[in-house]
Amino acid sequence: MTSPDRRSFLKTAAACSSLIGLTGAATLGFSAPAKKLNPLPRWRGFNLLDFYTSRPMVLPRPQKNSTTSEDDFKWMSDWGFDFVRIPVQYPSYLKFDGGNDKEKRITPQEVLDFNEQAIEEIEKLVYLANKHGLHVSLNLHRVPGFCINAGFIEPYNLWKDAEAQQALYAHWGMWAKRFKEVPADKLSFDLINEPCFREDMNDQYGKRTKIEGMLYRQIVQGCLEAIHRQNPERLVLADGNDGGGAVTPELKDLKVAQSCRGYHPGSVSHYRAPWVWKNPDDAPKPVWPGNINGKEYSRKNLEDFYRPWIELVDQGIGVHCGECGCYRETPHEVFLAWMTDVLDILTENKIGWAFWNFKGDFGLLNSGRKDVVYEDWYGHKLDRKMLEMLQRH
DSSP: OOHHHHHHHHHHHHHHHHHHHHHOHHHHHTOOOSTTOOSSOOOEEEEOOTTOOSSOOOSSOOOOTTOOOHHHHHHHHHTTOOEEEEEEEGGGGBOOOOTTOTTOOOOHHHHTOBOHHHHHHHHHHHHHHHHTTOEEEEEEEEBTTBOSSOOSOOSSOTTTOHHHHHHHHHHHHHHHHHTTTSOTTTEEEEOSSSOOBOSOTTOTTOOOBOOOHHHHHHHHHHHHHHHHHHOTTOEEEEEBHHHHTBOOGGGTTSSOEEEEEEOOSHHHHTTTOTTTOSSGGGSOOOOSSEEETTEEEOHHHHHHHHHHHHHHHHTTOOEEEEEEOOOTTSOHHHHHHHHHHHHHHHHHTTOEEEESOSBSTTSSBSOOOSSOOOEEETTEEEOHHHHHHHHTO
């Protein structure tokens, strides 16, 4: 991204902020009538995994490979990116102390027992990103009663129990109050990561199905009411149904944008990922384009997959791709060819994206891929080919 691109983004963000001040959040993200005009800025950036943990936060926070530094934000900005999404699992900011016992239940009382010091750590990361000109999307990746990544025990089920829903509204009300004065061009809220239903919430490999559309709408409305009670101009996104992949028609008339995913097909994006495959050796070898396990894949498949999302943009509803990327086991040249097609389609339709992740198994830095010639970058291993591919989009 060239420097004029960055100036253009800043002008766009300023304009969006002015629009919000005049007419409310709907002007920014939800009701523009023009065809092929995404009401959201085409934000591009990364997911940051500092608070992507189902255990209470250890304070003071130890420095780990996944910890985001101020240098990281500076590099993102210098490389032309303008967005970060921070997926947070709610136990990380509770006083709940499960220790190393993964079977210990969080009680309903503990679900709302917030840890002020932990919350302040999340705030610091948001403000540090803003300092470097990056818009932040704060996402609850695990919420009371639900997470797409199972392997823990919740006191209730978000899709069945009113107590879980009320707890979720309380969490978003707390965050809305904390960030009440932060303008909409600097911060948005992403309500529930990848909603779907599974009968056994503790089964990591259990079957997932869509949430009933009107139930999802009801819960989104409850979140919106809690958030907009504190700041009616706060921009809010709802992840696509069925694990993030499906447009939710029932949300179209609400003041909410929708967030898609860049993981299709999973046989490419999650090749040998241990949380997807019980036995990673069973995963078919990916190619792009070509035949994977008896099915042909090409750019046409991607265009068909994203058509409902493009139609949503055509209707004047904001769309952003909250996660995209590829696990480290996929051959690098396959990943680059496939990801280029994905980002081409999103870019042609003015849909921004957030790569999963910046540092780590999917990442631009320190991914651990075995078929990459890395460049040393201040002690980190930089995937220069990946960086250049992302910058072109």
